[in-house]
Amino acid sequence: MSPRTPGVVTVSSLSLQAAEQRRIIAECFARTGLTMEQLWLRYFALGGDASEADLAAYLRGVLPLSRLQRDMVAHAVNERLDEISGAQRAPYSHDAGDGSHPRGLLAALVGLLDGAQRVSPERLPAIVAAAGRALDLELTVYLADYEQRQLHPLPAGSAPGRVPLPIEASTAGQAYRQAGTVLTEEPGGPRLWTPLLDGDERMGVLEIEAAADADLHDPALRTQCQWLASLSGHLIAAAMRYGDGLDMARRRRRRGPTAELLWQNLPPLTAATGDFVVAGGVEPAYDVRGVTFDYALSETTAWLAIFDAGRDTGASGLAASAALAAYRSARREGQDLRGQESAVDKALSAQFADGTTVRGTLAEVDLTQGTLRHLEAGGEPPLVLGTGHGATTVDSARRPPFGGGGPGHIATARLRTGDLLALHTEGLAGAHAADGERFALAESLDAGAGHVPPEIVRRVLDAAKSRYRNGFTGEAGLLIARWPGAR
Structure with a gap:
């Protein structure tokens, strides 16, 4: 042919x-x-x-x-x-009695944006499905649960008979894991699965079936489906900020007040600028009590931080949140690592008279040269994993936890092109089985190195949970980033 x-x-x-x-x-x-x-x-x-x-x-x-x-x-x-008053219009393929409603990509995108205005979050899947019909496509929205184990079809706008699909063992899960489009041949015709993305954060997947004369083998149509899925992901993420309908569809268990507070304070779990990607996660997803992380990206610099207040006291969530807020405030004022360290120390000392402390790691990456500067306050030193060499712990000199002393030593290291940088809590590195075997974090990172950063985070946290049956000595927090090389 x-x-x-x-x-x-x-x-x-x-x-x-x-x-x-x-x-x-x-x-x-x-x-x-x-x-x-x-x-x-x-x-x-x-x-x-x-x-x-x-x-x-x-x-x-x-x-x-x-x-x-x-x-x-x-x-x-x-x-x-339309710019020439009174001129006769050109017909569309489906113009019978409907000349005022164009079809195709523009109609799909405009229909999605127009339909999403002032709509309740639960109605968005139906709006997405309606937009797909402008491209002669049948669309179904699936959202990932917070443990990233399954993809759940949303009832509004979905075809009957849809069931949750495992992320680890399904075609839909393959599209989610790879953050890429997958085309399959089904008895009823081809089917396309493409990730729903809010920027670079994976929300779920979009199932796409062709109707009429749409051809899912057409590369141009597949690209347009990706655009439609990307816009849908943005709108779904935005709707989750003002309503609970879609968020509830992602929950498999109840969250307590502390876990709710910490999740609301987290940044997007994945973000990117150019080729630099950062991704993070916390466990237990529905019962986290003292772990949080943050980051900020610019054209030349990436700032990373992870905090661990433990889970043994009722104030852990508040302490972790206070450390996060102080860090963000100092960073947004243009403070360097030393200023950020001081701000966190002062905030904890002022708000907790009982001497509550928070362990943590602060890091700064010069994206133009790959220079890493980092500071550990009772936290774990970063791990660096790269092509041709296994995971290594960078040199560091720990100071006491935040709120309990300082200042600490700011260490420096040099990243190589393609290196993966990992910040983590002791609760992840210290996870162990009933026989006392510790979780091999470095080996787990090495095994997942060929995947996109958010998938590495998912795999590492899932491996720790599955093998050690949630036997964390503390709480698991993981924040990773990949440096593409000097620009």
């Missing part, structure tokens, strides 16, 4: 209706006053992937286009005609 130009179909699939649509589009184009180059630029801006030459050939009736590409040409023409 000879390769096809993206968006171009064979002549045998071109119906009389499509031919009539082309004829009217060509006539309307003649009234726009646009040059072929100007029309192509408008068409390309809508997501069209045919070349200017192919577009000209289509308008002459020499080369057919797919339904999606035809509708993009029609919309590009109509955008110009």
Whole structure:
């Protein structure tokens, strides 16, 4: 089979209706006053992937286009005609009685944005499904639970018979784990799975089935599905900030007040700038009492911090939250590591007269050179894992926990291209089985090094939970980042 130009179909699939649509589009184009180059630029801006030459050939009736590409040409023409009062509009593929509602990518994205305005969070899956129909697609939203064990279908807008799918052993889980699109051939036709992302944070997956003449094998359509999934992920994450409906769908167990406080104070679990990616996680997910982390990314610098107040006292959650708030405040004022250290010490001393302390690690990475500066206040020194060498602990000199003394020594190390940097709590490194065997954190990081950072975090925390049956001596917190190399 000879390769096809993206968006171009064979002549045998071109119906009389499509031919009539082309004829009217060509006539309307003649009234726009646009040059072929100007029309192509408008068409390309809508997501069209045919070349200017192919577009000209289509308008002459020499080369057919797919339904999606035809509708993009029609919309590009109509955008110009809308600027010319009273001009006749070009028809869309499904124009029967519905000429005011264009189909295709633009219609899907606009429909999603328009439908999501002032809607209750629980209605968003139905809005996403409706947007998919503009591309002749059937969409179902699945969200990951907070332990990242299963993907759960949301009832609004989902087809009947959908059940939770395991992240570790399903095609949907493969798309989630790899943060990439997976196409499968099913008895009823091909099916596409693509991750729902809020920026770089994985929210779940979008199941996509084709209706009418949509072709999921079309690379251009798959790219458009990824855009639709990305926008859906942003809207779902935003809706979770003002309503509980979607958040409740992700919960498998109750969270106590302390765990609720700590989760609300966490930053997104994954973020990236350019090629630099940071990801984190805490366990036990539904009963965390004293562990939290934070980060901030800029063009030249990454700031990382992890805090561990333990889980033995009722004030652990408040102490960890106070340390986090003081750290953020100092960092956002432009304070360096020494200023951040001092701010955390002062906040804990002022708020806890009983001498409550918090262990933690502060780090700063120069993204232009790979220089790592770090400070441990009773916390664990960072681990560095890179290509060609196993995980190593960087040199450090611990000071007492925050709130209990200082200042400490700021150590320096140099990262190599592609190195993985890991900040963690003692509760993760100290996890052990009933026979006393300790969790091999370095080996677990090494085993997951080939995956994207959020998947490494998921695998390491899951391995510790599964093997040691939640036998953590404390609480598990993990924050990792990958440095791509000097810029």
